[in-house]
Amino acid sequence: MASEGLEPTPEEERKRKDVMEQLKQIILEWVRKVAWQRHLPKEQISSITATILAYGSYGLGVYGSNSDIDALCVGPYFATLEEDFFIVLRSMLQSRPEVSDIHCVKSAKVPLMRFKLNGISVDFPYAQLCASSVPDDVDLFSPNLAVADETSWRSLSGVLVNKRILQLVPHLKNFQSMLRCIKLWARRRGVYSHVLGFFGGIHLAILAAYVCQRLPNGSINALVTFFFENFSVWPWPKPVILQGSSIPFRHPDGRSLMPIMMPCSSQFGWCNSNITKSTYRKIKDELQRGYLITRDSGRANFEWSCLFEPFPYTKMYASFVRVFLTAPDDDELGDWVGWVKSRFLSLLLKLETMQGYCDPNPTEYVDHSVSDPNVVFYWGLSPNGSNLTDIISVKEGFMKSVNKDLYSDSRSNRCKIELSIVDSSQFPKSLQLDSGASKGSKACWRIPDYNQQHRRPIIYSPYFPQYFVRYVPERREYDNAVG
Ligand SMILES: Nc1ncnc2c1ncn2[C@@H]1O[C@H](COP(=O)(O)OP(=O)(O)OP(=O)(O)O)[C@@H](O)[C@H]1O
Numbered sequence: 439m440a441s442e443g444l445e446p447t448p449e450e451e452r453k454r455k456d457v458m459e460q461l462k463q464i465i466l467e468w469v470r471k472v473a474w475q476r477h478l479p480k481e482q483i484s485s486i487t488a489t490i491l492a493y494g495s496y497g498l499g500v501y502g503s504n505s506d507i508d509a510l511c512v513g514p515y516f517a518t519l520e521e522d523f524f525i526v527l528r529s530m531l532q533s534r535p536e537v538s539d540i541h542c543v544k545s546a547k548v549p550l551m552r553f554k555l556n557g558i559s560v561d562f563p564y565a566q567l568c569a570s571s572v573p574d575d576v577d578l579f580s581p582n583l584a585v586a587d588e589t590s591w592r593s594l595s596g597v598l599v600n601k602r603i604l605q606l607v608p609h610l611k612n613f614q615s616m617l618r619c620i621k622l623w624a625r626r627r628g629v630y631s632h633v634l635g636f637f638g639g640i641h642l643a644i645l646a647a648y649v650c651q652r653l654p655n656g657s658i659n660a661l662v663t664f665f666f667e668n669f670s671v672w673p674w675p676k677p678v679i680l681q682g683s684s685i686p687f688r689h690p691d692g693r694s695l696m697p698i699m700m701p702c703s704s705q706f707g708w709c710n711s712n713i714t715k716s717t718y719r720k721i722k723d724e725l726q727r728g729y730l731i732t733r734d735s736g737r738a739n740f741e742w743s744c745l746f747e748p749f750p751y752t753k754m755y756a757s758f759v760r761v762f763l764t765a766p767d768d769d770e771l772g773d774w775v776g777w778v779k780s781r782f783l784s785l786l787l788k789l790e791t792m793q794g795y796c797d798p799n800p801t802e803y804v805d806h807s808v809s810d811p812n813v814v815f816y817w818g819l820s821p822n823g824s825n826l827t828d829i830i831s832v833k834e835g836f837m838k839s840v841n842k843d844l845y846s847d848s849r850s851n852r853c854k855i856e857l858s859i860v861d862s863s864q865f866p867k868s869l870q871l872d873s874g875a876s877k878g879s880k881a882c883w884r885i886p887d888y889n890q891q892h893r894r895p896i897i898y899s900p901y902f903p904q905y906f907v908r909y910v911p912e913r914r915e916y917d918n919a920v921g
């Protein structure tokens with residue numbers, strides 16, 4: 439775990455604590471300013487507080503050195519989301535030199551601000567309580583908790599679910615270490631990405647907590663081994679439910695291929711998931727592979743490293759869908775990639791219908807032979823699928839869906855998307871190697887760092903790039919040929 443950099447250094451920990459502390463000061467200043475603007479009595483204003491609560495991987499204590507911070511801002515009845523949070527607080531943040539790259543994501547189910555504070559990426563949603571002040575030790579599980587609206591409930595759910603998971607696991611340190619390992623496995627094997635139909639952090643956290651409950655005294659090795667033993671034969675769609683969860687009124691919707699239950703009140707029910715037929719198959723295959731490897735984990739000379747070997751995409755697939763995105767600067771590229779990714783599921787479903795199978799590699803690559811800031815995706819296609827002509831029609835449909843709701847016309851002029859098919863038989867033979875094998879060649883492809891949140895899988899960088907390096911010119915010609 440140490441050699442993979444899975445645990446943050448004391449310096450990184452301190453940096454994050456400082457960020458939380460600074461944020462706390464900013465929102466105290468903010469809530470008092472809003473109280474003043476609302477003409478609340480002067481003698482009350484100085485005692486009014488709002489608070490921030492960590493959730494996500496930071497709240498669970500499983501963040502890595504490049505992880506973002508997920509922090510919920512909880513404010514009183516007079517501080518609104520639309521005006522006070524997205525306008526007043528945003529402009530306060532904007533005026534501070536330590537804050538950069540602020541984006542407001544207003545239309546999401548959980549609306550939030552995303553920014554960097556001292557270089558660390560922060561996801562910052564808001565929940566409004568029907569209270570005149572919100573103390574740091576606010577009891578979110580209190581039956582008397584009055585929440586302003588449905589959006590605030592949704593925003594609170596991340597914190598509630600996290601707190602409940604932490605209450606339900608028998609041995610916190612083991613749970614954290616084991617979850618770090620499982621997340622590394624999922625990233626390396628290409629099954630960690632909620633938007634692309636794989637697991638998200640919350641799904642893996644609940645699966646890990648389930649295993650910890652079954653083996654309360656298990657070592658980390660035993661827990662990881664049991665994870666694969668258990669979930670490789672799990673009779674999906676039987677739902678995964680933690681012991682001690684409050685059972686929801688609703689059953690899983692029947693469409694969910696791998697239902698995982700939130701361990702909280704029935705209100706939150708089931709973990710959202712985008713798992714499709716293809717991603718279901720890939721996840722099952724990877725769990726099975728994990729089981730076959732780890733069943734020998736008791737042997738003296740057992741090597742854990744093979745569990746975490748990167749998925750060998752070029753060995754596995756005959757051709758790839760290549761999605762190439764460019765923008766004039768890094769900031770706009772971050773937004774552009776986020777926008778296109780929010781449309782990816784429809785592309786995946788179409789490809790799946792036509793090809794039978796598609797494996798959307800979540801890793802984002804950068805083509806350094808292109809001068810504009812860019813991100814490239816390569817999705818594996820099944821060799822038995824339909825021919826390429828059919829896929830070109832998919833391209834047209836996807837372009838329409840990307841351009842349709844584009845919220846700014848000028849953006850479609852500045853930001854570009856290319857979709858093409860790359861046939862792996864056209865890769866130079868010498869480069870058709872297992873992803874870890876060709877060490878030392880010059881890496882022209884690497885993971886982008888336009889947004890710290892996407893920087894996490896930097897661990898992939900030594901592995902994937904090489905066989906695309908010298909392929910660039912051939913691929914261009916090929917792209918032109920297939921349009
Ligand atoms: N599909 C989902 N359903 C329910 N809650 C979700 C979902 N996706 C995210 N969340 C909430 O948002 C939190 C933060 O999500 P995020 O994607 O940042 O994952 P994370 O657990 O922090 O892992 P990472 O280390 O990758 O950031 C989750 O812990 C969860 O509470």
Ligand SMILES: [Mg+2]
Nearest residue numbers: 494495506508
């Ligand atoms: Mg996170």
Ligand SMILES: [Mg+2]
Nearest residue numbers: 494506508561
């Ligand atoms: Mg986040």
